[in-house]
Amino acid sequence: xxxxxxxxxxxxxxxxxxxxxxxxxxxxxxxxxxxxxxxxxxxxxxxxxxxxxxxxxxxxxxxxxxxxxxxxxxxxxxxxxxxxxxxxxxxxxxxxxxxxxxxxxxxxxxxxxxxxxxxxxxxxxxxxxxxxxxxxxxxxxxxxxxxxxxxxxxxxxxxxxxxxxxxxxxxxxxxxxxxxxxxxxxxxxxxxxxxxxxxxxxxxxxxxxxxxxxxxxxxxxxxxxxxxxxxxxxxxxxxxxxxxxxxxxxxxxxxxxxxxxxxxxxxxxxxxxxxxxxxxxxxxxxxxxxxxxxxxxxxxxxxxxxxxxxxxxxxxxxxxxxxxxxxxxxxxxxxxxxxxxxxxxxxxxxxxxxxxxxxxxxxxxxxxxxxxxx
Numbered sequence: 001x002x003x004x005x006x007x008x009x010x011x012x013x014x015x016x017x018x019x020x021x022x023x024x025x026x027x028x029x030x031x032x033x034x035x036x037x038x039x040x041x042x043x044x045x046x047x048x049x050x051x052x053x054x055x056x057x058x059x060x061x062x063x064x065x066x067x068x069x070x071x072x073x074x075x076x077x078x079x080x081x082x083x084x085x086x087x088x089x090x091x092x093x094x095x096x097x098x099x100x101x102x103x104x105x106x107x108x109x110x111x112x113x114x115x116x117x118x119x120x121x122x123x124x125x126x127x128x129x130x131x132x133x134x135x136x137x138x139x140x141x142x143x144x145x146x147x148x149x150x151x152x153x154x155x156x157x158x159x160x161x162x163x164x165x166x167x168x169x170x171x172x173x174x175x176x177x178x179x180x181x182x183x184x185x186x187x188x189x190x191x192x193x194x195x196x197x198x199x200x201x202x203x204x205x206x207x208x209x210x211x212x213x214x215x216x217x218x219x220x221x222x223x224x225x226x227x228x229x230x231x232x233x234x235x236x237x238x239x240x241x242x243x244x245x246x247x248x249x250x251x252x253x254x255x256x257x258x259x260x261x262x263x264x265x266x267x268x269x270x271x272x273x274x275x276x277x278x279x280x281x282x283x284x285x286x287x288x289x290x291x292x293x294x295x296x297x298x299x300x301x302x303x304x305x306x307x308x309x310x311x312x313x314x315x316x317x318x319x320x321x322x323x324x325x326x327x328x329x330x331x332x333x334x335x336x337x338x339x340x341x342x343x344x345x346x347x348x349x350x351x352x353x354x355x356x357x358x359x360x361x362x363x364x365x366x367x368x369x370x371x372x373x374x
Contacts, residue, residue: 005115007172008095008165009339009364012114014070016102019051026103027055029073034090038080039343041065041073067354074098074116075357077343089343091165094119116341118168120144128178128206130187135203137162137180140171141212150217150242150371151176151207155200155226158192158257160184163223169339170221173368176213178203182229183258191258192225197268200233204240217242219371223337224248224298225257225265231308232266232273234284243287243374245367247336248296251304253277281311288312288324289370291363293332297350301336302328325370327363331355340364 006012016025025047030040043063045053055070065072079087095117102110119125126139152175156163160183167179180203183189204218220241222230227249234244253273256265264272290308292301309326333350340360346353 004113005117007120007169008091008116008118008342009169009172009368010116011361011365012070012074012341014055014073014100016045016047016053016055016110017051018110019047019053019104021047021049021051023047023051023104024061025053027053027073028101028103029077029098030101031077031096031098033096034092037084037087037090039077039089040080041076041078043073065354067358069358069361071341071357071361073100074341075343076353088345091118091342117172118165120172123171133206135180135199135206136185136188137178137203138164138167139207139210140167140177140179142171142174142176144174145176146174148216149175150219150374151178151213152219152221152371153178153180153200153203153207155180155182155220155222155229157224157226160192160258163226165339165342166221166223166337170368170371175368175371176216178207191256191261192265193256193259193261194263194272195229195266196270197229197233197236197266200229201237201240204233204237217374219243219245219374221245221337222247224334225254228254228279229266231279231281231284232268234286234288235280235282236268238283238285241286243289243370244284245337245370246288246290246305246308247338248292248298248301248334249290249304249308250299250301251279251307253279281308282313285313287370287374289367290324290326290328291336291359291367292326292328293334293336293351293356293359294328294330295332295351295355296334297348298334301334325366327366329355329359329362332359335360336363337367 041064043060064076124141128137154167162179162181167177170177227246266273290305292305
């Protein structure tokens, strides 16, 4: 069961049929990234007595991954050229195509392919600029957005720019999404320094005023330093949000990033928020979803997640107010929030490749369910 084309975060199931019972087979995936570099993965299996291999329930006998998971052929893709092995897999604006082959005793007996889309057919994209809106970002307006689904504003981390991969993946699930840059783009600060929280509040207001988004709730989603910003905004502008998602969060204000700036990373209103100060949580009364890794090597996001959960305002039994969820995965690192089934480079960020990927596969449907309910 293999859809030929699906959104990038969509689960997949690969089943090989028509084999002789107990046959040893090799399944290989190949693709090229946005820079036309080759990537491949491989796994060997033995068919069951019915002549089938279901990759979602059968562990490979050997290969580039070792757990039952149809997505393993995607997330275990590695660069074919040794000089590219330290590079990140770069996805083009439309997604990427994966070619699959099944071999028996060295001969290819079946082929197929699938496309993992980052842009949904019929979806409209709108570039947002400082000149047009006082913001920098890309707004995804999926044609299949249900009327009650929230709009999502996505904040990336210390790399700057827009988190287009997460935004496009959420749009592929039907959520109108704004990938919002807050530094590192024309018209914005060149470093993560002295970023006014009012900028984020302006973005939330702008989203609510868009004709196709009027009346929708708005959820703020941030990862790493973006989670730091999201939590500060949630406490400073609690009535502007229906929910908050925090990926690999911190519970305190961190140093600026980039350049030689020695002040604060964030300001409100015009005053620097002191580095090392605990992020206030007393007004974060909207629902909060946290994704964190127990093996995070950037900072201790699992401890921060526990602190945040323990210090969010309490609600009375039976209250319809906030329902907070903390999902921490022991073998994952600093890779939240990101769509699954993508070969991420996790070196220096913590966790194992397998641990990170299985965590993302578990977290992504919890994320979309959380968003749909708020």
